[in-house]
Amino acid sequence: MRLSDPATLFGATLGQVAEKKGGVALAATIALAASFLGEHYGAPAMLFALLLGMAFNFLAHDDRAAPGIAFCSNTVLRLGVGLLGLQLTFGDISQLGPVAVIAVVAMLVLTLLAGIGIARVMGRPLAFGLLTGGSVAICGVSAALAIAAALPRGRVREEDVLLTVIGVTALSTVAMVLYPVLFVALGLSDIESGYLIGATIHDVAQVVGAGYSISEEAGEIATFTKLLRVAMLPLILIAIGLGYRGAGGGAKARLPWFVVMFVLLMAVRNLLPLPDAVLEMTSGASRFMLVTAIAALGVRTSLKQIFAAGPRGVIVIGLETLCLLLMALGFTAIMR
Structure with missing residues (x-):
């Protein structure tokens, strides 16, 4: 196994960036608008970026925009x-305790396996099961984008990536509203509710919102639990890379540079001790890059293309979400 060429990270010269400036400017402008709407209306910025990007699908094949859109x-x-x-700290996560940590890891693996099984039953390929199962099991949109980037070219379609982004974003938003009500109705403590929220809701922002809507203690536990799931992302990406070893004519397995x-x-x-200003800056940069990438993906695909395969993809994501919720409730009942 060898690392993919790290020059990919820095290979875009000033001349190349200038060539792509039209599409980059378009995607960045959509991302800025989506961030503004997300802040002012309390909805996920990535969903706004996706929907706004689709409105500009007519520019997807424009020679002035296409190179920059592909770059983004x-x-x-x-x-x-x-x-x-840079956003992960294991000191916070360790406060959960070993049993809870093992349960989170078990749920992650079982959700991935369930995703593969459900996808196959619904007539979708294994890669689609990995994509949707990973996004549900780990961290929603970020995991979906990372897994899509780690899969060999041709294994997953952009339409499937966008469908996954739409599905996990919508379900995560619904869960943010419904799960706190459900867990309180079940008579669970703040700690148990926070743990379940962190273990089941897809996106980090929705986990934080749902957890702190119950109490500060629930919010802290939810955040720690969610970060543990996020910490599993590089291991899953490495496993996917190794699992597809030899794909594409016997090529050697490569560890993507972004995983490294x-x-x-x-x-x-x-x-290392890092200044808070650096962490805040990189967190903002990472989020804006992901929103920009979602905007570009939206530009490249139309709604007609997304749903061309029918409702099976959405059903797969919904069933995976239900499996994760039931497993989390079961593990919590065992640990009580």
């Missing part, structure tokens, strides 16, 4: 995922 949906995407490594970047930055974050 590929290189910018991978940079944003790599920078997520993620792991190295995660180590830096936990081993």
Whole structure:
């Protein structure tokens, strides 16, 4: 196994960026508008970016925009995922305790396996099961984008990536509203409710919103639990890379450069004291890159293309979400 060429990270010269400026400017403008709407209306910025991007689908094949859109949906995407490594601290996660940690890992693996099984039963390929199962099991949109980038070319369609983004974003938003009500109705404590929220809701922002809607203690536990799931992302990406060894004519397995970047930055974050200003800046940069990548993906695909395969993809994501919720409730009942 060898690392993919790290020059990919820095290979875009000033001349290349200038050539792509039309599409980059379009994607960045959509991302700015989506961020503004997300802040003012309390909805996920990535969903706004996706929907606004689709409105500009007529520019997807314009020679002035297409190169920059492709750059944003590929290189910018991978940079944003790599920078997520700076947001993980294992000191906070360790407060959960060993049994809860083992349960989270078990649920992650079982959700991935369930995703593969459900996808196959619904007539979708294994890669689609990995994509949707990973996004549900780990961290929603960020995991979907990372897994899509890690899969060999041709294994997953952009339409499937966008469908996954729409599905997990919508379900995560619904869960943010319904899960706190459900867990309180079940008579669970704040700690148990926070643990369940962190273990089941897809996106980090919705986990934080749902957890703190119950109490500060529930919010803290939910955040710690969610970060543990996010910490599993590089291991899943490495496993996917190894699992597809030899794909594409017997080529050697490559560890994507953004996975290496993620792991190295995660180590830096936990081993070295970093100024808060640096962490805030990189967190904002990573988020904006991911929103920009989603905007570019939206531009490249139309709604007609997304749903061309029928409702089976949405059903797969919904069933995976239900499986994760039932498993989490079961593990919590065992640990009581």
